[in-house]
Amino acid sequence: MPRSAATSSECGRRGTVAEKEKRSARETAGPWEPNIVGFLCNWCSYAGADLAGTSRIPYACNVRVIRVPCSSRVDPLMILRAFREGADGVLVSGCHPGDCHYIDGNYYARRKLIALKRLLDHVGLDPRRFRVSWVSASEGRKWAEVVKTVTRELLEAGPFRYEENGDD
Amino acid sequence: MATIKEELQAAAKKLFDDDRVDYFVGYAEDYGHTFPAILAKDSDLSRLTFDRKSYNNLANFLPELRGFRVGLICKQCEVRTLNVLAAEGQIERDKLVVVGVPCPAMVDPRKLPQGEADLAALDESYWQEKCRRCPERNTPFADVFVGERVSTPTPAEGWPLLEEVEAMSAEERLAWWREQMSLCIRCYACRLACPLCYCHQCFVEDNKPQWLDKSVGPENNLHYHIIRAIHLAGRCIECQECSRVCPAGIPVDVLNNVLSRDFGERFGYVAGETAETEPALIQYERDDKEDFIL
Numbered sequence: 001m002p003r004s005a006a007t008s009s010e011c012g013r014r015g016t017v018a019e020k021e022k023r024s025a026r027e028t029a030g031p032w033e034p035n036i037v038g039f040l041c042n043w044c045s046y047a048g049a050d051l052a053g054t055s056r057i058p059y060a061c062n063v064r065v066i067r068v069p070c071s072s073r074v075d076p077l078m079i080l081r082a083f084r085e086g087a088d089g090v091l092v093s094g095c096h097p098g099d100c101h102y103i104d105g106n107y108y109a110r111r112k113l114i115a116l117k118r119l120l121d122h123v124g125l126d127p128r129r130f131r132v133s134w135v136s137a138s139e140g141r142k143w144a145e146v147v148k149t150v151t152r153e154l155l156e157a158g159p160f161r162y163e164e165n166g167d168d
Numbered sequence: 169m170a171t172i173k174e175e176l177q178a179a180a181k182k183l184f185d186d187d188r189v190d191y192f193v194g195y196a197e198d199y200g201h202t203f204p205a206i207l208a209k210d211s212d213l214s215r216l217t218f219d220r221k222s223y224n225n226l227a228n229f230l231p232e233l234r235g236f237r238v239g240l241i242c243k244q245c246e247v248r249t250l251n252v253l254a255a256e257g258q259i260e261r262d263k264l265v266v267v268g269v270p271c272p273a274m275v276d277p278r279k280l281p282q283g284e285a286d287l288a289a290l291d292e293s294y295w296q297e298k299c300r301r302c303p304e305r306n307t308p309f310a311d312v313f314v315g316e317r318v319s320t321p322t323p324a325e326g327w328p329l330l331e332e333v334e335a336m337s338a339e340e341r342l343a344w345w346r347e348q349m350s351l352c353i354r355c356y357a358c359r360l361a362c363p364l365c366y367c368h369q370c371f372v373e374d375n376k377p378q379w380l381d382k383s384v385g386p387e388n389n390l391h392y393h394i395i396r397a398i399h400l401a402g403r404c405i406e407c408q409e410c411s412r413v414c415p416a417g418i419p420v421d422v423l424n425n426v427l428s429r430d431f432g433e434r435f436g437y438v439a440g441e442t443a444e445t446e447p448a449l450i451q452y453e454r455d456d457k458e459d460f461i462l
Contacts, residue, residue, distance in 0.1 A: 077379045080391045080394065081377075097454065107454065107456070110452070111435075112398070114430075114456070115402075115430075117460055118427060119397055119427065122333075122334070122423070122426045123342065123345045124340075124341035124345065126338070133462035134461060134462075146462050149462065
């Protein structure tokens with residue numbers, strides 16, 4: 001799909017002029033690629049993603065990683081903000097339940113993210129746009145798989161249209 | 169036989185005379201309306217009343233009156249609110265005198281017939297939705313009980329509007345919420361009326377980082393309401409004050425009900441069930457049901 005078709009609906013999106021220019025440069029540069037914001041916990045998923053890199057496991061480069069101390073650091077506000085700033089999908093990744101560096105951070109995160117997921121599903125957001133995964137520091141291969149899955153699904157889902165979540 | 173109004177006034181007078189309270193929070197009547205009133209010792213107690221238009225959740229005033237001894241009229245709505253506030257350390261129970269009342273079920277002002285109506289005679293179709301779901305009409309832990317205890321009809325199951333919305337497809341829900349949110353003028357009446365929105369600074373007023381634009385628009389509005397629902401997750405006691413006060417008539421509480429229902433099914437959790445019930449998001453179980461995590 002030519003990206004220019006979607007630009008009229010892009011006008012209302014928030015962001016600085018520089019961000020918009022960057023976005024339009026990216027958008028006209030070739031076939032559309034999803035823009036995914038990944039919130040990775042420092043102790044497991046970030047190390048797991050690092051391992052994927054050092055192990056030379058090829059995977060899609062669509063995730064922009066934001067390192068957070070713990071998955072429970074991820075406030076639902078950050079996720080909604082990412083969508084408003086132009087993300088097509090958001091991936092939150094943390095330690096497996098029971099493996100949290102802070103003992104039980106990811107248990108709290110899980111409840112919080114379940115609540116957000118339920119609300120986003122309720123208001124009609126495509127469930128493929130918000131994903132959560134548990135990736136440990138030794139699971140470089142799993143991280144690559146998760147990114148591949150999420151990217152593939154978002155390619156199917158297409159760009160995040162303003163209609164999907166309202167426009168200003 | 170004394171009416172509930174007279175009994176209430178006598179009870180309030182006695183609380184002041186016995187020097188048990190500094191303030192009495194109840195409902196006053198004027199110009200044909202019933203509205204919440206905070207009365208002091210020298211206030212005119214003859215304004216006190218309790219009828220089927222005493223909708224407001226009076227627990228909303230408690231965080232402001234912290235440090236004072238307060239007498240509070242408690243319906244079931246306030247009882248559950250008190251439980252949540254107590255679990256969160258927001259009220260001092262020993263400074264609070266709970267005045268129990270038999271709740272006659274509140275009428276929905278939006279459903280009221282035109283002109284004069286006999287409020288006492290209005291049947292279930294005029295009630296507020298929450299009153300149809302009410303499990304107990306008499307205040308369970310009253311320090312002082314005023315009036316005759318009433319029987320509680322079998323509570324209705326389910327959330328009709330939520331079920332109506334959930335029956336739509338994802339696209340229809342999106343369109344429906346978008347339409348609702350385009351009506352929102354972000355007056356924050358829902359936040360003000362909510363007895364559990366007691367933060368001194370709300371996230372919408374944050375500047376650094378500025379989470380939401382101050383301007384009005386469906387996207388911003390929807391995000392405001394989603395985050396408000398998250399902040400009330402496992403705390404909302406379904407008093408539906410947010411929807412009642414909304415000047416645009418948006419059923420704001422549907423978002424809260426989504427989580428109330430889901431937490432009930434998923435975690436077996438009911439907010440404000442007892443004074444020991446902790447908010448759902450500050451506790452966890454190791455085997456919490458997760459169904460979307462990769």
